Amino acid sequence: MWDDVQYCVQHPKEARCLNTTSNYVVLHGKPESGRNFLLSPTCRINGIECPFLEHADVANYWSDAWVNAKPGGAVPVRADFIGLGINSQTARQFNQLHIHMAGVVEKTQQQLHDLEAQKRIAISPGRWSQYLVFLTGTKGNRTYRALLLDSLNYNLFALLDKYVVSPPTTMTMAHQTLIVVPKKAGKDYTGDFYVLNSDESLHDGTDTCDELLVYA
Template identity: 30%
Template structure:
């Protein structure tokens, strides 16, 4: 899990960066060195990278199986093989975590033929965010996010579920009517993201599968970050926006979590 300090969102730029795949290992190593400051590396080194997995496997699932209660988790879905956990960071942030051992975005298991559609389940779980702030929010003010392997502290796949920063939602509004299935590039917070509008989050439109189309191996996927938010107030009618960047993208990022607001200030608006 990572946290990012919100910064102003500049006016989006339509320029198209070149996604370079040559000498990937060198670029990833350099990017990680730059991204990981001395203090950040020290902090990550002291974190138990299996903490989330231990909560799921030792506390939540056994409790659900034995007593019908989710233990430390908010809910445990044994049939769909995931839990929802309230994160210790933030007012309303929750996490979707598989009950199977899946390390993260780089795992081939998320692309297996019968893999669970975790993004669908995570989107359905946005109600827990709304429950935390005690109000219903438009879908374009809610988001889901997963960090790259190089910008996470936990080695168990987890999707962040929380509010979006208001200024980010406003910047993304220009994509509300984009043709579904086409990538468009934007600069947000000084980082390059490609953005695709989709009309569902399952099967071929599963964000993992979409991003994997041109990131065909585990090494390439390990560098990616994905964020999903409503393309408009009602995703059922407006669709969703998938944002993707990576540390292998010129001026890209391995984490889109900073586009979210773990203080959920949008919930305080009149």
Template identity: 35%
Template structure:
């Protein structure tokens, strides 16, 4: 048992919440990764990188508004954020894998990471979005840094109203939602899924969305970790990361 309280061993059995290769709907992404990950990267292969040690693939998710989108996807069956395998075991750290790719091939000054709840996602295979974050959200977080949790124990009580993607009104208005916000210096120090599980009951993990946005000077270097669910703060929350990230 590790010092953080989770088992850190390989070969953990697949549990019902992690899915099986043949269950349910929304399996297109899972089936595609199974097909393409073993094949050498090339111009026709959407798996642009495969890490066989950590068992994940970097996936070309097309473009939106001329901006390139990517996903990090486990090559083992992990249905989504409700899969206890991702929050009971320290490794692999999917957030670190995604951010490492961002720092090498994208603009870390404008890119965030996100995972949707099981109710907001389109595909039933865990995937971390790597996409441009909303500038208004970043400005709000920077301006309210003193209201952000500095340690996981305070995370449940640090709820901020963060402006996100603009709606279709005339003139368009930011869609403001409630998020619990935590500051971390590094994505490698802890498993963020584990920290979230310590805050919410296991049977509520499927309701959660998580978003990671990097800080910038004059704030300490690190990351804002945002979490929400539709019932948060008297139903002012959200189950999707799409309001803060420019995903499809």
């Protein structure tokens, strides 16, 4: 993947380089479809475990992914419901940071709406680790920590490390998966975002975003 990123930086007009900027490149995922894209930084970052991602001046790759994937974006995901995700170190295939831009399991949006109405989703990052929910993915019910944010103007990696992973827990960033589900009301996105995290330390937890995202 890093070779692909470098190629697009050098040849930004090539058809396989869907959007090339100074900070990131958007590529097709595999298999190629209208709902399977990847956003990868133009600098060398292995993945979610890299401390560099928590620096205050790091690019906001989650916001960049949404700007591309949303309806009317540079590389819009052709799905009624859109999801963004990153896998843990153990679940990923490539050691170059990449955010999946894909569809999301259709019932996920309604499940999250219902959980929010029941006040079962954190509205403050400081309480993120305390709000555990079950969501139905492609392999059954999985446990996620659920947070609602009013925008993506936050460093999600830093929030995850500070409020979920850091001591006194024995968890590490390398084992985490992170998923963003833009909130939708009717046909329109509201500007709010459900942020989901899981890892295998949770009962029925998972270290991959693939169970909630739909690529084909």
